[in-house]
Amino acid sequence: MATEALIERILAAGDGPSESAIDALHELLDDSTIEASETPKSVAEAARLVGLSTHTLRYYEQEGLVRPARNASGYREYTALDLRRLVFLTRMRLSGMTMTDLKRYIQLVEQGPSTIAERRRIMLDQRDRITRQIRELGLALEATEYKIRVYDGHPEG
Amino acid sequence: MATEALIERILAAGDGPSESAIDALHELLDDSTIEASETPKSVAEAARLVGLSTHTLRYYEQEGLVRPARNASGYREYTALDLRRLVFLTRMRLSGMTMTDLKRYIQLVEQGPSTIAERRRIMLDQRDRITRQIRELGLALEATEYKIRVYDGHPEG
DNA sequence: GCTTGCTTTCAAGCGCGCTCGAACCTTTAG
DNA sequence: CTAAAGGTTCGAGCGCGCTTGAAAGCAAGC
Numbered sequence: 001m002a003t004e005a006l007i008e009r010i011l012a013a014g015d016g017p018s019e020s021a022i023d024a025l026h027e028l029l030d031d032s033t034i035e036a037s038e039t040p041k042s043v044a045e046a047a048r049l050v051g052l053s054t055h056t057l058r059y060y061e062q063e064g065l066v067r068p069a070r071n072a073s074g075y076r077e078y079t080a081l082d083l084r085r086l087v088f089l090t091r092m093r094l095s096g097m098t099m100t101d102l103k104r105y106i107q108l109v110e111q112g113p114s115t116i117a118e119r120r121r122i123m124l125d126q127r128d129r130i131t132r133q134i135r136e137l138g139l140a141l142e143a144t145e146y147k148i149r150v151y152d153g154h155p156e157g
Numbered sequence: 158m159a160t161e162a163l164i165e166r167i168l169a170a171g172d173g174p175s176e177s178a179i180d181a182l183h184e185l186l187d188d189s190t191i192e193a194s195e196t197p198k199s200v201a202e203a204a205r206l207v208g209l210s211t212h213t214l215r216y217y218e219q220e221g222l223v224r225p226a227r228n229a230s231g232y233r234e235y236t237a238l239d240l241r242r243l244v245f246l247t248r249m250r251l252s253g254m255t256m257t258d259l260k261r262y263i264q265l266v267e268q269g270p271s272t273i274a275e276r277r278r279i280m281l282d283q284r285d286r287i288t289r290q291i292r293e294l295g296l297a298l299e300a301t302e303y304k305i306r307v308y309d310g311h312p313e314g
Numbered sequence: 315g316c317t318t319g320c321t322t323t324c325a326a327g328c329g330c331g332c333t334c335g336a337a338c339c340t341t342t343a344g
Numbered sequence: 345c346t347a348a349a350g351g352t353t354c355g356a357g358c359g360c361g362c363t364t365g366a367a368a369g370c371a372a373g374c
Binding site for chain 2: 130
């Protein structure tokens, strides 16, 4: 099976400067660097940073996924912690976790440490889903590269 | 960045007997083995083989993605070639290609070799999308495994 | 010939995750 | 004072990819 080699090549290619907004965000806000800036962000700034729309951020709040503070005039203020959670949320969403499951998970988080066992269980399931998806993407990648080789005149096979 | 190592472990784990219906299908119908059985399949059999519902198969036909022959009484008969195409379609769908793009691509395929340049272009785009997705899944996997480690009492960190 | 289980077509419905628009408020610049 | 650019809430709308249901035809066993 050639999947491993393909994936390795892709990941190697990913080491350079990142191309997508999501990548940039993930570098910017990765666990190690996030505490640096202390001033809270407006909804528009937060949206830009995490690569979502302001509408979506408000929607997430409505669904209970994040609870930014408000200033004197009712404007949302996203702290570094809020942004971290948003990054986590986008990663989970991008990896196919449903809103329903995510809401359940966040609910457990806000209930405190007594829910850790269930949270762990959810993350284990999530890990399985992600690994399965990666395998499926590997197959899709093979199919795609096969087509490309054929269209290129299959010079080596 | 630990992504590479994670992915390698996952892919290594994928070498054993496959677990999902999709995996089984992909082994069963991979480019090398498909020509063996000659008798066409009913819509229900085809659906079972490719892991879709009969409704979805009819929907795909309606959308022009596949054109199984019909027998004397109007029943669909899926040949090995039809099944191959369905496998390709499911791989593209699972990797996030939209129905619209897939319809466009199949349209080009049915127009013959003059459209190869555009088909190649579409596959190149698709490859880019898949590699980006794999990178995103790597990040999601890291986040997920991090949580699991924390819930396990972060014994090594 | 009847029943059971498949098949057909067609149109309507649906669940998810946003996305948009309206009506109104706050802040900043000129 | 005014205009422009941001913010607020609320409820309705939407696009995608199926999914379902109705009404009817065909195949095989008893």
